[in-house]
Amino acid sequence: MGNVMKDHRPWGAFTVLEEQPTHKVKRIEVMPGQRLSYQKHEKRNEHWVIVAGRAVVTLDGKDIRLSPGQWIDVPQGALHRITNPGSDILTFIEIQHGTYFGEDDIIRLDDDYGRVEKIRNAGGLKENKGKGLKGEKGKKIRE
Numbered sequence: 001m002g003n004v005m006k007d008h009r010p011w012g013a014f015t016v017l018e019e020q021p022t023h024k025v026k027r028i029e030v031m032p033g034q035r036l037s038y039q040k041h042e043k044r045n046e047h048w049v050i051v052a053g054r055a056v057v058t059l060d061g062k063d064i065r066l067s068p069g070q071w072i073d074v075p076q077g078a079l080h081r082i083t084n085p086g087s088d089i090l091t092f093i094e095i096q097h098g099t100y101f102g103e104d105d106i107i108r109l110d111d112d113y114g115r116v117e118k119i120r121n122a123g124g125l126k127e128n129k130g131k132g133l134k135g136e137k138g139k140k141i142r143e
Contacts, residue, residue: 010113011036012089024101030055030090035083037111044098044105046074048082053090056083079109 006013011034018025030036030053036062037097048055049071057064057072058081074080084090092127108116 013133024096026094030084037108038081044096047095049093050052051091054086
């Protein structure tokens with residue numbers, strides 16, 4: 001399968017299984033009691049299939065419980081997060097479809113690990129949508 005590398009995160013890890021111009025496939029492992037950030041994407045939608053463990057998916061504010069073999073679609077622009085409420089590792093497969101699959105197409109609204117970035121400007125705080133400071137008069141900060 002070539003150079004498959006596991007990318008470790010505070011909540012667990014992911015492995016990119018395949019990346020093509022039209023899609024990306026990841027195996028994601030979430031440690032017990034951990035959750036991903038509450039986020040959305042501008043350039044992709046996602047399809048999640050639970051492989052092992054139990055999940056609580058928050059999709060646009062609604063909690064949905066999933067077990068192995070069950071799946072959910074996360075539309076482009078929808079607010080979402082996945083939580084592992086169990087005592088075993090949660091493993092799921094994520095299939096991304098869209099026009100761009102970079103990790104910088106993540107707009108975080110809430111994060112347990114302090115990764116919500118904001119832009120401070122004269123009008124207060126503004127969400128950073130992964131586009132850097134282009135066209136913004138402000139200073140990037142972490143909250």
